[in-house]
Amino acid sequence: MKKNVIIIGAGHAGIQSAASLREEGFEGSICIFSEDADFPYQKPPLSKGYLDGSQQKNSIMFRSEAWYENNQVELKLGELVDKVDVSQNTVYATSGVYTFDFLVFATGAYNRELPIPIKGTDQPLYLRTMKDADYLKVALDQENVQDILVIGGGFIGLEIAAYAAKSGKKVTVVEYQPRLMQRVLPPMLSEHFAAKHKAYGVDLRMGVGVQALNQDSRWTASLSTGETVAADQVVVGIGVLPSQNLAEQAGIKCSNGIEVNEFCETSVTGVFAIGDCALHPNPFAGGGMVRLESVQNAVDQAKVIASTICGKPTSYHQVPWFWTHQYNLKLQMAGLSEGYDQLIVRGDVEGDKFSVFYFKNNQLIAVDSINKPADHLQARKWIQASYTPDVQKLSDDSIKLNEC
Structure with missing residues (x-):
């Protein structure tokens, strides 16, 4: 009897899992659940080419509709998975109850939200989905929107700041750490990027926190320095947290992510976790447990679990790589x-x-x-x-x- 695989998540990790399973000769059924109703797409371009218009919707799709049909990969889009019962190999979703032989958590991560008082009829803007990107572009491109406040000096915040600054907007970036992209860059590179942003007129407020946001006719941000910043739009990019609630509720071991071994298998046999949600032993981190938010990690871990499911276990051993594009x-x-x-x-x-x-x-x-x-x-x-x-x-x- 042929085995079946259920994949939760339709980002890089989820779609590559399906592709690699077929490439490895897996003949059982494959079903992918995605909360996002949009056809599966790449997320990195959302703050880059898709935002600035150099890439269109069809160019950031992973695969054509025909590919899913030809490879017998079932997509359940706009479908929420409410519960996983690993003792019964069962997934409870919006449309019903499904059983699995193998389960893959490719649930990614979700935006960290501002833990501060926010008053007003609107909310600050976040970027995670295509719908977010569509709304963000419309919001930033309005003629009456001239002053943009970006909270967060990491990749996403700075890519959005660069887009807005190049569009002629007046941009202020507030970052709690003393340097831009401090988590991943040395001082020299932080300073190089800071100089480029300043050259485009971006006002950088480093080592500064936002204590409150108030919206009347415009937004007003109260800073830890006692100053205020006025803005027509506020964009927040202060990092992400692993989407591990489903796994946690199922009794799977989690900490800063869903914990896996070198084969990306969780504490439950036959259940895997890959991509942004997975905390894994990485040989390029001295064998320590790390959680990486990158396309490379998602794609290469998907290949690892496909090999393992197909009876050819291969440990994860790939150099991590990342990128950002600003100006x-x-x-x-x-x-x-x-x-x-x-x-x-x-x-x-x-x-x-x-x-x-x-x-x-x-x-x-x-x-x-x-x-x-x-x-x-x-x-x-x-x-x-x-x-x-x-x-x-x-x-x-x-x-x-x-x-x-």
């Missing part, structure tokens, strides 16, 4: 730089074409590249192979990178 700065990140004790800068910093190489205990652990895609690809190969280049050669720009 003319395309930052590509390979590896995890936390805990570095040495860095080397290579390239033209003033010309916005350079890379930063991070070392820990004389081992290359990460590389951040701005407008240097070849450096990024080389870095991924080196880190995957645990290769460390010659530091003296690396410090000499006249020596080609692949000769270091």
